[in-house]
Amino acid sequence: MLLRLRTIILKERKLDFKLGIIARPGSALSNKTGSFRSEIPVFKLDKCTGCDLCIYYCPEGVVFGDKKTKTYSFDEDYCKGCGICAEECPVDDIDMLLVEK
Amino acid sequence: MLTNILTKEDTHKQLFTMGHTGCSGCAQSMAVKLIMEVLGKNTIATSATGCLEVFSTKFPESSWNIPWIHSLFENSAAVASGIEAALQITGKKEGVTVLSQAGDGGTADIGLQALSGMFERGHDVLYVCYDNGAYMNTGYQRSGLTPYDSFTTTSPSGKISFGNNRPKKYMPEIAMAHKIPYTAVASTGYPIDLQKKVKKTLSIKGPKYLQIDVPCVPGWKYEPRYSVKIAQLAVQSGLYPLFEAEYGKVVSVKKISKRVPVEEYLKLQGRFKHLFKNEAGKAEIEKIQKIADENIEQFGLL
Amino acid sequence: MKKVLEGSMAISDSIRMAEPKVISAYPITPQTHIVEHLSQMVADGDLKAEYVMVESEHSAASVVLGASACGVRTYTATAAQGLLYMEEVIYNIAGMRLPVVLTVANRAVSAPISIWNDMQDSMALRDSGAIQLVAENNQEAYDMHIQAYKIAENPNVMLPVMVCVDGFVLTHTFEVVETIDHIEKVREYLPPLNMEYTLDINNPFSFGTVGEPSVYIETRFRLSNAINNSKSVIVDAANDYREMFGKYEGALIDPYKMDDADTVIVAMGSVLGTIKDVVDELRESGKKIGVLKIRSFRPFPADEITDALKNIKNAIIIEKAVSLGKGGILSCEIRDALYQHRINSVNVNGYIMGLGGRDITPKNIYDLIIKAEKQEDVDGEFYGLNNELLNKVF
Numbered sequence A: 001m002l003l004r005l006r007t008i009i010l011k012e013r014k015l016d017f018k019l020g021i022i023a024r025p026g027s028a029l030s031n032k033t034g035s036f037r038s039e040i041p042v043f044k045l046d047k048c049t050g051c052d053l054c055i056y057y058c059p060e061g062v063v064f065g066d067k068k069t070k071t072y073s074f075d076e077d078y079c080k081g082c083g084i085c086a087e088e089c090p091v092d093d094i095d096m097l098l099v100e101k
Numbered sequence B: 001m002l003t004n005i006l007t008k009e010d011t012h013k014q015l016f017t018m019g020h021t022g023c024s025g026c027a028q029s030m031a032v033k034l035i036m037e038v039l040g041k042n043t044i045a046t047s048a049t050g051c052l053e054v055f056s057t058k059f060p061e062s063s064w065n066i067p068w069i070h071s072l073f074e075n076s077a078a079v080a081s082g083i084e085a086a087l088q089i090t091g092k093k094e095g096v097t098v099l100s101q102a103g104d105g106g107t108a109d110i111g112l113q114a115l116s117g118m119f120e121r122g123h124d125v126l127y128v129c130y131d132n133g134a135y136m137n138t139g140y141q142r143s144g145l146t147p148y149d150s151f152t153t154t155s156p157s158g159k160i161s162f163g164n165n166r167p168k169k170y171m172p173e174i175a176m177a178h179k180i181p182y183t184a185v186a187s188t189g190y191p192i193d194l195q196k197k198v199k200k201t202l203s204i205k206g207p208k209y210l211q212i213d214v215p216c217v218p219g220w221k222y223e224p225r226y227s228v229k230i231a232q233l234a235v236q237s238g239l240y241p242l243f244e245a246e247y248g249k250v251v252s253v254k255k256i257s258k259r260v261p262v263e264e265y266l267k268l269q270g271r272f273k274h275l276f277k278n279e280a281g282k283a284e285i286e287k288i289q290k291i292a293d294e295n296i297e298q299f300g301l302l
Numbered sequence C: 001m002k003k004v005l006e007g008s009m010a011i012s013d014s015i016r017m018a019e020p021k022v023i024s025a026y027p028i029t030p031q032t033h034i035v036e037h038l039s040q041m042v043a044d045g046d047l048k049a050e051y052v053m054v055e056s057e058h059s060a061a062s063v064v065l066g067a068s069a070c071g072v073r074t075y076t077a078t079a080a081q082g083l084l085y086m087e088e089v090i091y092n093i094a095g096m097r098l099p100v101v102l103t104v105a106n107r108a109v110s111a112p113i114s115i116w117n118d119m120q121d122s123m124a125l126r127d128s129g130a131i132q133l134v135a136e137n138n139q140e141a142y143d144m145h146i147q148a149y150k151i152a153e154n155p156n157v158m159l160p161v162m163v164c165v166d167g168f169v170l171t172h173t174f175e176v177v178e179t180i181d182h183i184e185k186v187r188e189y190l191p192p193l194n195m196e197y198t199l200d201i202n203n204p205f206s207f208g209t210v211g212e213p214s215v216y217i218e219t220r221f222r223l224s225n226a227i228n229n230s231k232s233v234i235v236d237a238a239n240d241y242r243e244m245f246g247k248y249e250g251a252l253i254d255p256y257k258m259d260d261a262d263t264v265i266v267a268m269g270s271v272l273g274t275i276k277d278v279v280d281e282l283r284e285s286g287k288k289i290g291v292l293k294i295r296s297f298r299p300f301p302a303d304e305i306t307d308a309l310k311n312i313k314n315a316i317i318i319e320k321a322v323s324l325g326k327g328g329i330l331s332c333e334i335r336d337a338l339y340q341h342r343i344n345s346v347n348v349n350g351y352i353m354g355l356g357g358r359d360i361t362p363k364n365i366y367d368l369i370i371k372a373e374k375q376e377d378v379d380g381e382f383y384g385l386n387n388e389l390l391n392k393v394f
Helices: A053-057 A084-088 B008-012 B027-039 B051-056 B076-089 B104-109 B112-121 B171-177 B191-201 B224-236 B262-266 B270-276 B279-299 C007-018 C032-043 C057-069 C080-095 C138-152 C183-189 C216-245 C271-284 C302-309 C330-340 C362-374 C387-391
Strands: A039-043 A063-066 A071-074 A094-098 B043-047 B068-070 B097-103 B126-131 B182-187 B208-213 B243-246 B249-253 C002-006 C022-025 C050-053 C074-078 C101-106 C131-134 C161-166 C174-178 C253-256 C263-267 C289-294 C296-298 C314-319 C347-352 C378-382
Touching: A039 A071, A053 A063, A053 A084, A053 B191, A063 B008, A084 A094, A084 B224, B027 B051, B027 B097, B027 B126, B027 B191, B027 B224, B043 B051, B043 B076, B051 B097, B076 B097, B076 B112, B076 B126, B076 C022, B076 C050, B076 C057, B097 B104, B104 B112, B104 B126, B104 B171, B112 B171, B112 C057, B171 B182, B171 B208, B171 B243, B182 B191, B182 B224, B191 B208, B208 B224, B224 B262, B262 B270, B262 B279, B270 B279, C002 C007, C002 C138, C007 C032, C007 C074, C007 C101, C007 C138, C007 C161, C007 C174, C007 C183, C022 C032, C022 C057, C032 C050, C032 C074, C050 C057, C057 C074, C057 C080, C074 C080, C080 C216, C101 C138, C131 C138, C131 C216, C138 C161, C138 C174, C138 C183, C138 C216, C183 C216, C216 C296, C253 C302, C263 C271, C263 C302, C263 C362, C271 C289, C271 C362, C289 C302, C302 C330, C314 C330, C314 C362, C330 C347, C330 C378, C347 C362
Parallel strands: B043 B068, B043 B097, B097 B126, B126 B208, B182 B208, C022 C050, C022 C074, C074 C101, C101 C161, C131 C161, C263 C289, C263 C314, C314 C347, C347 C378
Antiparallel strands: A039 A094, A063 A071, B182 B243, B243 B249, C002 C174, C131 C296, C253 C289
């Protein structure tokens, strides 16, 4: 009797071993999470004392700025608009504005 | 901040990067960001299954700029033990921090055995428990660290119930009972204190336990902007004492600067709103106040 | 060098030769002697490894998972309930493509609790993605562990390998074992582990990501291919081993006295010794009878088994495990292999025997051979039951 040998064994050549299990470092940056937000902060820079709290408290780490010049801003591509920076600003120097969609 | 984040480019270089899918206002991601800033790039981290793992490593993306591994729900501490053992035997441990992370369920419930084993064997591992007081990743079910009278989806409040009818398991004291070199409780409400504690662990060999109060927007049911405020109220009311302990003995506490009644803390959160409906609820709030008072007395928080 | 060694000593000695860097285990009968010997080797400085004494099998497997992800060679061992407790982690190790080697000292599964041998425990992990090799005797147990590392660490495989040895029957029995004298030769056969991706602060990848529906099935397909393709690696490992150390006990399967045989007994593990004794005797009296040893249960060598059995009349499959609610496991898979190749000329008789340490005697085997010649297909029939016990009131 003839053997109908199974040939479904697939020869995988140099294919990416990482599929589904290993990710490249910091690759999440490709995911712009700004689309999450319904509100956006406005750094008024009027009364800013340079306390850095907005940087500390930002859950995303999108706020940046200089203590010395008391100028702060954020990365719009990623800010989720949680409003913690505005809520916690000790001198009420950050406003939240509704995003028009 | 310990490092200067002066420009947009600087924000992209953080060891736990943006682009993850955590909820808006997530205190856990805030805590991770703060911890990684202190620990630096010579860190190998493990995560238990849970929010952090899910929102930070959706294939093919990862928010981690350090070597990181997720295996299962209950084995974060055991995987970290294996990593530490491998580093020790190959002479690569010097100058490298092994960080093991889990939520409250992955720490104090399903992962308690593996964690106790890691403590008892004396691995040089920093274990961080992100405590948001329930199984948030699966939809806000009750854990052993769910506070008294909290609504969760498996301890709902109802006609004859005020929600979770058991007190919060006191996990830091379980860690302390292992006589490990360092145990600390921190809060995302106090990031400088938190980073100071993380920094301290860098100079201590052996197992370290750090529990962090991380408010959860959808689980605790509050507006995202209150994440820090609620964490601070937990501390100021006495419900979440922040302290440090060495070899099982408390060595320092963060004193309450402006004491508030627990009501201030509870009323901001939807998970406690059933306590504000009637007289019986008021009596329950009294009981929660008693828990806070006991904490204040036990730790000398005033 | 020829030595009289307990199975557990043979295994621990071959592990010493493979030089794992991290060993982690939790004691369970009948695995204990293996890890006791290894602990002693570490205590004496004969094996330079970290021996992590964990609080459970779940953690034992997790520790070797973490260490393996750092790129070091690892080892663990367990049995029965311990293996079932590890199951979740074994699936995870396989899914993450980590080359862990573990020994299963095969033991029955509770209830009722039994410390004695059968293969129910390792059978429960047959779908996990771990390669399963089964040793027949202490010599093979020794050789197989060194081969196991060679297979696991092949860049095209990168999977855990489970070496199954019958609890007590092998682990606690002394036999003559020829050991390798020079560790350099083992190092030549088994070069240092070199993984493409590890937990490395200079090259920081994230391991164990979330697989959404858009990637999960392809990841599992890749895993399935890896274990299927490991067949040729298992064959190469056995052939290379023969070339270097002069020992060969088969690769995927091992036919014994099968030329011209019309009845063949198929089995795995230590029971093959008893079967071969019976076959030797029957061959002397002119019976055309042979034995087919299954050495690799996963990957399942369906084509090789079919090729070996296609011209025979009766196949008698003896297995020490049962799929409750179905019947025989090995017999079902062999029947499936024959069916796939449209071979319906073989009378397949599958028997479940020896559960929980019950002896499988030469008389049992004689009786099965006589039965096979007289009857049509049997699937997963319990054989050797004590009817008196079954009818007794307790």
